[in-house]
Amino acid sequence: MPHYGKFTPTWQSSATLVFGTPGAIRSALVCPATMKNPTSIGPAQVSPIGTTLERHLLDRQRRMPEATGDFTGLFQQISLAAKIIGSRVSKAGLSGILGRTGTTNVQGEQVQKLDDFANSTIVSTVEAGGHVCVMGSEEVEQPIQIPPQYPQGKYVLQFDPLDGSGNIDINASIGTIFSIHRRLSPDGEPGTLKDLLQPGIDIVAAGYVVYGSSNMLVYSTGDQVDGFTYDPGVGEFFLSHPNIKVPQRGGIYSINEGNYHSWDKRIQSWVDWIKTPTENKKPYRLRYIGAMVADLHRTLLRGGVFVYPRDSKNVNGKLRLLYEASPMAFLVEAAGGAASDGKNRILTIQPKELHQRTPVFMGSPDDVADVLRFANA
Ligand code: AHM
Ligand code: MG
Numbered sequence: 001m002p003h004y005g006k007f008t009p010t011w012q013s014s015a016t017l018v019f020g021t022p023g024a025i026r027s028a029l030v031c032p033a034t035m036k037n038p039t040s041i042g043p044a045q046v047s048p049i050g051t052t053l054e055r056h057l058l059d060r061q062r063r064m065p066e067a068t069g070d071f072t073g074l075f076q077q078i079s080l081a082a083k084i085i086g087s088r089v090s091k092a093g094l095s096g097i098l099g100r101t102g103t104t105n106v107q108g109e110q111v112q113k114l115d116d117f118a119n120s121t122i123v124s125t126v127e128a129g130g131h132v133c134v135m136g137s138e139e140v141e142q143p144i145q146i147p148p149q150y151p152q153g154k155y156v157l158q159f160d161p162l163d164g165s166g167n168i169d170i171n172a173s174i175g176t177i178f179s180i181h182r183r184l185s186p187d188g189e190p191g192t193l194k195d196l197l198q199p200g201i202d203i204v205a206a207g208y209v210v211y212g213s214s215n216m217l218v219y220s221t222g223d224q225v226d227g228f229t230y231d232p233g234v235g236e237f238f239l240s241h242p243n244i245k246v247p248q249r250g251g252i253y254s255i256n257e258g259n260y261h262s263w264d265k266r267i268q269s270w271v272d273w274i275k276t277p278t279e280n281k282k283p284y285r286l287r288y289i290g291a292m293v294a295d296l297h298r299t300l301l302r303g304g305v306f307v308y309p310r311d312s313k314n315v316n317g318k319l320r321l322l323y324e325a326s327p328m329a330f331l332v333e334a335a336g337g338a339a340s341d342g343k344n345r346i347l348t349i350q351p352k353e354l355h356q357r358t359p360v361f362m363g364s365p366d367d368v369a370d371v372l373r374f375a376n377a
Contacts (some may be wrong), residue, residue, distance in 0.1 A: 050238045050239065051238065051239035052228075052236045052237065052238055052239075053075075053079055053217060053228045053236065053237040053238075053239070054076065054079075054236070056226065056228070056239055057071075057072045057075050057076070058072060060072075060221070070131045070153065070154060070155065071131075071155070071180070071204070071205070073129055073130075073131050074126065074129060074131035074132065074153070074155055074157070074180065075205070075219075077125045077126045077129045077131070078122070078125075078126065078157075078178060078207075079217060079237060080125055081121050081122045081125040081126070081176075082176060082209040082215070082217055082230075082237075083230070083235065084121050084125070085117070085118045085121055085122075085161070085162070085176060085209070085211070086209065086211050086215040086230060087232075088114065088117060088118075088121075089114065089168075089174065089211045090211070090215075090232075092114060092168060092171075114162060114165065114168050115139060115161055115162040115165045115168075116139065118161035118162040118176065119137055119138075119139040119140065119161040119162075121161075122135075122137070122157075122159055122161055122176070122178075123135065123137070123144055126157060127144075127146050127147060127150055128150050129150075129153070130150055130151035130152075130153050131153035131154070131155050132146065132153045132155045132156060132157045132191070133146060133152040133153055133154070133155070133156065133183050133185065133189070133190060133191030133195065134146065134156055134183075134190065134191025134192065134195050134196060135156070135157045135158065135159070136156075136157075136158040136159075136196040136322060136323060136354055137158070137159055137160070137161060137323070138159070138160040138161065138163075138320060138323055138324075138355070139161055141354075141355070142354075143191070143192070143193050143195075143196055143354065145190055145191070146190065146191070152187075152188055152189060152190055152191065153183075154182060154183055154187060155180050155181070155182060155183065155204070156180065156181040156182070156183050156191060156195045156196060156198070157178060157179075157180055158178065158179050158181075158196060158322050158323040158326075158327070159176060159177060159178040159179075159323050160176065160177040160178075160320070160323045160324050161176055162174055162175075162176060163175045163176065163177050163208075163291055163292055163293045163324065164289070164290060164291020164292065164293060164294060166290060166291075167289070167290060167291050167294075172289060172290075172291070172294075173210055173211065173212040173213075173289055173291055173293070173294035173297075174210075174211050174291050174293070174294070175208050175209055175210040175211060175291060175292075175293025175294060175297075176208060176209040176211075176293075177206075177207075177208045177292070177293060177323055177324055177327050177328065178206065178207055178208070178323070178327060179200070179203045179205070179206040179207075179322075179323065179326060179327035179330065180203065180204045180205045180206070181195070181198045181202055181203060181204060182202070182204055183195050184198070193354065196322065196351075196354055197322075197350075197351045197352065197353075197354070198351070199326070199347060199348060199349060199350050199351065200325075200326035200327070200329050200330050200346060200347035200348075200349070201347045201348055203222070203326065203327065203330045203347075204221065204222075205219060205220065205221045205222075206219065206220060206326070206327035206328075206330040206331055207219030207220065207327070207331070208293045208296075208297070208327070208328070208331070209293075210293050210294055210297050212294065212297075214229050214230065215229070215230040216228060216229050216230065216237075216240070216241075216297070217230070217237050218241070218244070218297065218300070218331065219331075220330065220331050220334040220335075222330070222334050223334065224242075224243045224244075224334060224335075225243070225244040225245075225300070225331055225334050225335040226239060226241065226242050226243065226244070227239075227240055227241030227242075227244055228240060228241075229241075241301075244300055244301065244335050245335055245336050246299065246300050246303055246332060246335040246336050246337035246363065246364055246365075247302070247303030247364050248303075248336075248364055248365055248366055249303060249364050249365075249366040249367055250299070250302055250303025250304030250305070250363065250364045250367055251282070251284055251285060251303070251304060252284060252285050252286070252287050252298070252299070252302060252303070252304030252305075253271070253274050253275070253284045253285075253286055253287075253304060253305055253307070253367075254286070254287050254288050254295045254298075254299065254304065254305065254306040254307065254363075255271065255286075255288060255306070255307040255308070255309075256288060256290070256308070257271065257286065257288070259311050259313075262311035262312040262313055263309060263311050264309070264310070264311075264375075266374050266375050266376075266377055267307075267309045267371075267374070267375060269374050269377075270370070270371050270374035270375065273374065274370070274371075284304070287304075292306070292308075292319060292324055292328065292360075296328050296331075296332070296362065296363075299332075299337075299362065299363045299364075300331065300332065300335055300337070303363065303364040303367070304363050304364060304367055305361065305362070305363035305364060305367035305368055305370075305371055306360065306361075306362050306363050307360065307361050307362075307371060308359065308360045309342065309359045309360075309361070309375070310342075310359045314357065316356075316357040316358065316359070317341070317357045317358045317359035317360060318357060319357060319358060319359075319360050320355055320356065320357055320358075321346070321349060321351050321356045321357065321358045322351055322354060322355075322356065324360075325339075325341075325346050325358050325360050326346060326347065326349075326351075328360075328362060329345070329346035329347050329362060330347060332362045332363065333345075333347065336365070337362065337363055337364060337365060337368070338361075338362070338363070338364075338365045338368035338369070339360070339361070339362040339368070340361045340362075340368060340372055341358045341359050341360065341361070342359045342361060342372065342375050342376070343376070346358065346360070346362075361375070
């Protein structure tokens with residue numbers, strides 16, 4: 001049951017609005033704020049305003065006595081960057097942000113491309129926080145160092161600032177992907193490339209933000225996957241999809257079928273099979289948005305399989321291991337799904353380069369098993 005499905009004020013006093021699930025609202029209504037000697041509104045953990053991302057993080061932090069607050073602090077900066085990017089994405093057509101870097105807007109100012117804007121928003125929000133020692137971004141060729149005026153923190157952040165950026169100009173869903181590792185290099189010193197070249201299995205937390213019909217932040221620390229929907233009126237992410245579980249099998253396949261003639265015959269056979277009805281099987285539906293975040297968000301919630309195999313143009317696959325495939329594999333596995341490069345778990349691949357690519361087969365465990373059976377025939 002979503003904790004924060006609809007943002008419906010049920011009654012209003014001079015100072016109080018009540019939001020939340022029907023149960024929480026009922027509890028709150030037992031005791032309007034204007035009553036004298038109010039009775040309890042219920043167990044302390046049930047909040048009549050819903051669970052914000054900040055509260056969710058603080059609750060987790062309190063359950064870990066050794067936690068220093070660094071992780072929570074880093075996450076708050078990521079969430080701030082997501083709010084700023086989401087706000088700019090939603091105004092993309094209005095603010096003259098569309099277009100190539102190098103053009104000028106009506107004020108005669110330099111127009112920044114939205115993916116450059118997203119990249120610099122994350123870098124400048126996170127670098128000053130003192131929680132990371134180095135960052136890796138799809139938009140930046142080399143590791144991003146933390147300027148010497150800021151502390152060198154204990155975490156390593158990798159991100160794709162605006163995934164699916166080809167969708168910006170047509171108002172379709174795009175997203176931000178990120179993962180967090182602990183540093184390997186000595187504390188207090190600048191981070192190194194080695195800090196960035198860590199396998200997904202060592203991820204501390206990963207997540208994505210999808211900028212769609214509503215904006216959502218989905219994250220995991222490996223135990224479960226939780227989704228938060230952004231309320232622009234309040235300026236907060238609220239828990240809306242606790243403990244997301246990917247269905248064991250879905251009914252959707254997601255692949256750029258326009259590449260059919262560039263694929264290996266075994267991938268062609270799988271696609272031929274999955275869309276052909278048989279006595280025991282209905283044909284799967286094809287859905288492909290062209291933004292990994294959006295395609296995998298649907299896969300997490302509805303099930304099915306997302307595939308970007310190697311092809312004759314992209315001989316190592318197209319998607320990037322460190323800031324696309326690994327964080328998504330971490331989330332899919334934490335939700336009970338499977339994520340493979342065709343042979344191995346994506347999470348166990350030891351990266352050799354910052355912008356390394358990998359084939360991707362992810363989603364419902366039974367659907368991934370089917371495609372791997374064909375791919376390895
Ligand atoms: P990018 O926009 O960050 O470069 O991401 C690459 C995108 C993925 O989001 C998406 O799954 C894929 O490339 C789509 O590729 P194609 O157009 O070849 O199907
Ligand atoms: Mg991308």
